[in-house]
Amino acid sequence: MQTMNLRTTLAIAAVLLSVYIAAIGTGQVHGNIMIRPNQFNIVTAQQWHKLKANPEVVLIGSSKIAYLRPSYFDTEVINLGLIGNGSATGMQLLRNSVLTPQLVLIEMGTHSFQPQVDERFVNAGKGDVRADEGLLPYDQRPMAVLLKLLCPFERDEVPSPAKVAKASLYEIEHERKSLTPREIATISANLKILRDGARELIARGTQIAFISIPCDSIIQHAHAEEETEKLLDQIFAGIPIKKLSIHDGGNFETTDMVHLSVKSAKQFAKMLDEDLQHLCLASGDRVL
Amino acid sequence: MLFNSATFLFFAITVMALYYAVPKKGWQLFVLLVSSLVFYGWTQPALLALLGACILMNACTSWLASLQPRKRNQILIAATGVILNLATLCAFKYMHLVAAGLDKAFGVRLGHIEPMALLLQLPLPIGISFYTFEAIALLVDTVRGSMKFRSLRQHMVDTALFISFFPHLIAGPIVRPSYFFDQIGVKYFRAIDWNKAGEYLILGYFLKVFVADNLASMIDSGVAYRYMLSSFDLALTACAFSVRIFADFAGYSYIALGLAALFGYKLPQNFNWPYTAQSLSEFWKRWHISLSTWLRDYLYIPLGGSQQGQVRTYINIMVVMLLGGLWHGAAVNFILWGGMHGLGLCLERSLGWHKITSNNRFIAIARALVIFGFVTFAWLFFSHKAPIALSFCHAMLENFALTPAVPRDVMLIIICFPVLLMHLVDAVKRGTAHIQENPSDSARSLNNSPALLQHISRTVRAVCTSNVAYDCAMAMMLFLTLVNPGDPNTFLYFQF
Numbered sequence: 001m002q003t004m005n006l007r008t009t010l011a012i013a014a015v016l017l018s019v020y021i022a023a024i025g026t027g028q029v030h031g032n033i034m035i036r037p038n039q040f041n042i043v044t045a046q047q048w049h050k051l052k053a054n055p056e057v058v059l060i061g062s063s064k065i066a067y068l069r070p071s072y073f074d075t076e077v078i079n080l081g082l083i084g085n086g087s088a089t090g091m092q093l094l095r096n097s098v099l100t101p102q103l104v105l106i107e108m109g110t111h112s113f114q115p116q117v118d119e120r121f122v123n124a125g126k127g128d129v130r131a132d133e134g135l136l137p138y139d140q141r142p143m144a145v146l147l148k149l150l151c152p153f154e155r156d157e158v159p160s161p162a163k164v165a166k167a168s169l170y171e172i173e174h175e176r177k178s179l180t181p182r183e184i185a186t187i188s189a190n191l192k193i194l195r196d197g198a199r200e201l202i203a204r205g206t207q208i209a210f211i212s213i214p215c216d217s218i219i220q221h222a223h224a225e226e227e228t229e230k231l232l233d234q235i236f237a238g239i240p241i242k243k244l245s246i247h248d249g250g251n252f253e254t255t256d257m258v259h260l261s262v263k264s265a266k267q268f269a270k271m272l273d274e275d276l277q278h279l280c281l282a283s284g285d286r287v288l
Numbered sequence: 289m290l291f292n293s294a295t296f297l298f299f300a301i302t303v304m305a306l307y308y309a310v311p312k313k314g315w316q317l318f319v320l321l322v323s324s325l326v327f328y329g330w331t332q333p334a335l336l337a338l339l340g341a342c343i344l345m346n347a348c349t350s351w352l353a354s355l356q357p358r359k360r361n362q363i364l365i366a367a368t369g370v371i372l373n374l375a376t377l378c379a380f381k382y383m384h385l386v387a388a389g390l391d392k393a394f395g396v397r398l399g400h401i402e403p404m405a406l407l408l409q410l411p412l413p414i415g416i417s418f419y420t421f422e423a424i425a426l427l428v429d430t431v432r433g434s435m436k437f438r439s440l441r442q443h444m445v446d447t448a449l450f451i452s453f454f455p456h457l458i459a460g461p462i463v464r465p466s467y468f469f470d471q472i473g474v475k476y477f478r479a480i481d482w483n484k485a486g487e488y489l490i491l492g493y494f495l496k497v498f499v500a501d502n503l504a505s506m507i508d509s510g511v512a513y514r515y516m517l518s519s520f521d522l523a524l525t526a527c528a529f530s531v532r533i534f535a536d537f538a539g540y541s542y543i544a545l546g547l548a549a550l551f552g553y554k555l556p557q558n559f560n561w562p563y564t565a566q567s568l569s570e571f572w573k574r575w576h577i578s579l580s581t582w583l584r585d586y587l588y589i590p591l592g593g594s595q596q597g598q599v600r601t602y603i604n605i606m607v608v609m610l611l612g613g614l615w616h617g618a619a620v621n622f623i624l625w626g627g628m629h630g631l632g633l634c635l636e637r638s639l640g641w642h643k644i645t646s647n648n649r650f651i652a653i654a655r656a657l658v659i660f661g662f663v664t665f666a667w668l669f670f671s672h673k674a675p676i677a678l679s680f681c682h683a684m685l686e687n688f689a690l691t692p693a694v695p696r697d698v699m700l701i702i703i704c705f706p707v708l709l710m711h712l713v714d715a716v717k718r719g720t721a722h723i724q725e726n727p728s729d730s731a732r733s734l735n736n737s738p739a740l741l742q743h744i745s746r747t748v749r750a751v752c753t754s755n756v757a758y759d760c761a762m763a764m765m766l767f768l769t770l771v772n773p774g775d776p777n778t779f780l781y782f783q784f
Contacts, residue, residue: 003483003755004483004759006482006483009759010763011763012759012763013766013767016767017767
């Protein structure tokens with residue numbers, strides 16, 4: 001029967017730790033001995049199809065956008081939806097590209113506050129837009145905090161009116177405080193990218209539309225969308241943009257999509273209706 | 289309070305100091321009891337009322353039952369206690385499932401009826417499944433005559449400690465009353481088995497903090513983005529999930545064993561390297577042992593076990609496995625998971641495979657792989673709703689053309705490797721024990737092998753059973769736990 005000798009074990013571990021600390025001290029090792037697994041979460045740009053310099057529509061957003069299938073469109077659409085990341089990275093990709101679309105549809109949601117992916121990835125979109133299915137690092141924590149802000153309920157929970165009132169984005173100040181200065185800086189940087197990008201595109205003659213697609217867990221929070229729109233108002237104050245939303249009491253009905261000024265609008269709306277259930281499922285019941 | 293939090297570390301050190309420093313050794317129980325209640329009520333103090341009621345009810349019922357001279361009266365009192373325990377468990381755990389079912393089938397909304405609405409809003413008390421089963425064991429064992437109580441006062445204290453002892457309160461192991469009651473008494477600091485306690489704690493924290501927590505985010509993202517990953521990636525993710533759930537739960541159990549050892553108590557082993565099992569029956573003798581033996585002793589055998597004909601045996605197995613699945617949670621996926629294991633066990637029994645274990649290493653490996661594949665498949669349904677699990681399997685069968693995400697896969701393999709190695713070492717150790725018990729068999733089989741293979745075999749056995757190698761391995765585990773922890777996650781089994 002094998003038994004551990006605690007003294008020997010601690011002595012060997014102490015030697016290992018000493019070597020490790022010495023390696024950090026001399027600059028041989030930086031931080032973790034292994035790469036952290038969450039650096040291998042997936043950021044994938046999907047369906048960068050129908051490449052054309054002047055597409056009618058460019059879609060920017062998270063996985064909900066990325067999963068939209070090419071077959072839904074009867075027009076020139078480039079999908080910059082990023083699985084595992086969000087609109088700010090998509091906006092950088094678009095600004096780096098040579099594209100001059102008629103309409104840019106930007107999805108707004110909690111994903112919009114995810115940090116930027118690796119600079120190399122953003123630069124990959126320079127010139128011709130092309131598919132890149134590499135695996136790139138991102139940190140999930142700021143998004144998780146934002147999710148908590150926007151959607152503090154458990155899945156399938158029917159929140160009481162008091163809880164809904166308490167859940168208002170602007171009322172959970174103590175949750176905001178849980179963000180570290182670095183995370184706040186990340187979020188601010190992303191918002192700046194979106195705001196500057198929107199201004200630049202409008203100057204180029206492109207229309208900008210924002211949509212907010214509540215996912216299955218968010219949709220239970222009656223005010224989630226209003227909160228997102230309030231946030232949009234704050235962020236994009238003074239910029240002529242359209243705001244669209246797909247929300248009708250939890251039935252995924254479209255209401256405002258007809259405002260889209262391109263001919264593919266109806267197909268787009270139809271597609272979102274049909275696909276949203278699938279998308280929520282595909283995201284593993286987690287909002288991206 | 290999580291075992292893997294700094295708060296808990298501070299709590300454990302403080303309690304231990306108080307426990308051994310009290311001037312009168314009789315106060316030790318008081319220190320342990322109060323600290324267990326603090327531990328339980330740390331985040332939701334209101335739950336202490338329920339725990340207190342459970343302790344009081346079971347202490348009184350078992351005491352009353354033990355006083356009855358007639359067996360019939362004993363059974364009547366104990367049965368009342370068991371029903372009350374089960375009613376409490378059902379009220380908290382299964383009311384949502386019943387409410388959803390009634391709403392779907394008949395449009396009856398229990399949430400609109402005042403007392404039910406209140407009940408539906410109550411949170412699931414953490415650990416209720418574990419301590420309810422322990423309480424039921426106390427009542428049943430009292431009737432069976434395996435419990436001897438001293439005085440009512442002492443019995444109250446003993447029962448309170450038995451149910452609330454913090455190392456096993458939230459996620460087991462499910463302890464038998466006679467096993468625990470016999471240990472209650474004065475403990476001395478000098479009597480602590482530091483080697484054993486240290487071994488359990490290092491192993492437990494390594495499995496939880498290094499393996500399970502590091503795998504968590506990769507597995508979650510693998511399931512979420514299943515349509516984007518290749519079949520190989522998905523198969524690997526599924527296998528990694530099996531490793532994760534083992535590491536998470538076994539990690540908790542080992543930490544519980546280590547903590548109990550620091551307070552002078554022994555808890556039963558909950559895991560015995562289950563993924564080397566050559567049959568499903570063997571798997572259930574190695575996985576969550578305290579639950580499977582509880583189900584065997586308090587449900588399967590009272591139902592008649594395997595003594596009442598083949599058909600009845602299959603029915604009993606299905607009942608036990610379905611209820612075992614339901615014990616994990618009030619959701620269809622748990623029932624499905626239990627049903628799959630039940631069917632697997634019935635099939636195995638009908639083919640007579642449950643009794644066979646092979647000493648031929650190739651056959652043993654092949655059988656272990658088949659069982660691992662089945663268990664992994666069932667875990668998909670255990671941990672996800674059926675549509676998600678099915679779409680995961682669908683993607684696994686469809687995405688052959690996609691290129692594997694190599695860096696991600698390598699990372700998964702690296703993190704899973706220590707757990708696989710531990711299973712392998714255990715298998716080698718068992719092989720070595722078999723050789724020592726049957727030297728003639730082993731000599732025959734070794735003589736038939738090539739010389740190089742014999743040499744490798746002997747070297748592997750020597751390394752696996754060497755104390756120095758074991759100390760080095762434990763030191764490496766401690767080192768990795770300290771320098772490369774994953775993002776802290778709650779224990780998966782806390783939800784049960």
